[in-house]
Amino acid sequence: MSGLAVFSLKFPSLLKFDEKRNEARIRANLQSLFGVRQAPCDTQLRAVCDQVNPAELRAPFIHINQRLYDHRLLENFRYLEGFLFSINGTGQFASSSVCCPQCCQRHHRNGPIGYYHQLLAAVLVHPDQKQVLPLFPEAITHQDGESKNDCELNASKRLIKQLREAFPNWPIRVVEDSLFANGPHIKLLKELNIGYIISVKPEGQESLFEEVKDRFFKHETEEFEVLGDDKIVRGYRWINEIPLNKSYPDLQVNFLDYWEIRDGKEFIFRGLPRSN
Numbered sequence: 001m002s003g004l005a006v007f008s009l010k011f012p013s014l015l016k017f018d019e020k021r022n023e024a025r026i027r028a029n030l031q032s033l034f035g036v037r038q039a040p041c042d043t044q045l046r047a048v049c050d051q052v053n054p055a056e057l058r059a060p061f062i063h064i065n066q067r068l069y070d071h072r073l074l075e076n077f078r079y080l081e082g083f084l085f086s087i088n089g090t091g092q093f094a095s096s097s098v099c100c101p102q103c104c105q106r107h108h109r110n111g112p113i114g115y116y117h118q119l120l121a122a123v124l125v126h127p128d129q130k131q132v133l134p135l136f137p138e139a140i141t142h143q144d145g146e147s148k149n150d151c152e153l154n155a156s157k158r159l160i161k162q163l164r165e166a167f168p169n170w171p172i173r174v175v176e177d178s179l180f181a182n183g184p185h186i187k188l189l190k191e192l193n194i195g196y197i198i199s200v201k202p203e204g205q206e207s208l209f210e211e212v213k214d215r216f217f218k219h220e221t222e223e224f225e226v227l228g229d230d231k232i233v234r235g236y237r238w239i240n241e242i243p244l245n246k247s248y249p250d251l252q253v254n255f256l257d258y259w260e261i262r263d264g265k266e267f268i269f270r271g272l273p274r275s276n
């Protein structure tokens with residue numbers, strides 16, 4: 001509970017918590033909110049919390065979110081006939097001197113070895129909702145029996161399988177960045193019946209953009225522009241069921257291009273020229 005208090009009371013570090021834990025006001029909060037009469041020192045807190053496998057913390061995330069879902073309290077988060085799970089990696093720890101067996105390592109030429117931990121986070125989001133609801137994260141840490149570093153993409157394999165297992169009946173659509181625009185990942189999403197919105201860039205997705213360009217000049221893409229009340233013109237172009245890339249010609253994806261025109265200036269975010 002003291003570990004939870006560090007985050008819930010928004011201490012910037014464990015050290016700060018250690019400095020303040022015996023102040024009267026903090027003691028009162030620890031007692032009334034967390035039932036902690038005597039918070040442990042930082043060494044003891046580490047000794048206890050370090051032993052906890054992050055996966056053991058999943059149950060409350062699953063139970064709370066499932067209850068909200070069952071009581072239809074997540075209806076305001078429904079979007080595109082489902083729920084958007086935004087998935088992204090974040091750094092959590094980095095050091096050149098402190099490390100543990102689960103650390104990933106970065107080897108610099110002629111420099112010290114960098115040790116780090118990262119997390120792959122999944123949160124329930126909606127474009128019109130200010131709040132995001134955290135689902136459980138997956139640790140990006142050195143995996144038993146692996147010689148290579150763990151990475152975001154590997155962790156995502158574990159995370160999305162576990163999300164599907166935890167929420168078997170939810171219509172899930174993941175929102176991911178271009179790192180995830182690859183064949184094996186999209187195949188796994190399809191197998192698990194998970195929809196996806198993955199942003200892509202021409203760099204790294206050359207054959208996909210070539211294909212779109214080709215179809216565009218053959219007039220096979222569809223598009224329209226609308227002028228909004230805010231005087232911004234928004235343009236959309238799309239084509240359905242085109243191959244992701246040459247390595248996965250059978251893997252069909254839908255492609256959506258979007259641009260904005262403000263004060264006559266054009267902001268083309270992804271791909272091709274406008275046709276008119």
Ligand SMILES: [Zn+2]
Nearest residue numbers: 099100102103
């Ligand atoms: Zn470590």
